[in-house]
Amino acid sequence: MVPPGKCDVRWRVVPVDGLHASGAGGSGTAGAAPSASLASQHGHPDEFDEHGARAMTARVLQRVLRDAGGFRTPQYNTTLYLNNMMFKDIACLEEFTACRTLHLEGNCIRKIKGLEKMTNLQAL
Numbered sequence: 001m002v003p004p005g006k007c008d009v010r011w012r013v014v015p016v017d018g019l020h021a022s023g024a025g026g027s028g029t030a031g032a033a034p035s036a037s038l039a040s041q042h043g044h045p046d047e048f049d050e051h052g053a054r055a056m057t058a059r060v061l062q063r064v065l066r067d068a069g070g071f072r073t074p075q076y077n078t079t080l081y082l083n084n085m086m087f088k089d090i091a092c093l094e095e096f097t098a099c100r101t102l103h104l105e106g107n108c109i110r111k112i113k114g115l116e117k118m119t120n121l122q123a124l
Contacts, residue, residue, distance in 0.1 A: 100122045
């Protein structure tokens with residue numbers, strides 16, 4: 001058991017609206033895919049809180065897109081690999097309106113919220 005306030009990392013696939021989480025997404029994939037550099041996984045020390053969790057900020061998302069070869073314009077990315085990045089909350093994803101698949105496994109997210117504008121989302 002993880003002490004209260006510490007980051008508890010668990011893996012889980014959650015289908016959105018009854019659809020299967022199949023990994024569909026096509027071109028425009030971005031994020032911490034297996035080929036992404038180790039630097040995108042670790043980040044800067046000021047991005048983490050005292051419990052080891054990272055804030056999902058626009059700066060972090062831009063770096064993830066850059067390191068993974070995604071599109072600089074958020075609206076063009078259809079798949080985001082934000083897994084295993086120690087995020088504590090979902091934030092700054094409003095502009096990713098074309099995103100169909102969002103990978104968030106291996107993070108410290110306790111509540112799924114902030115995905116209202118991602119109307120094309122099929123798998124989480």
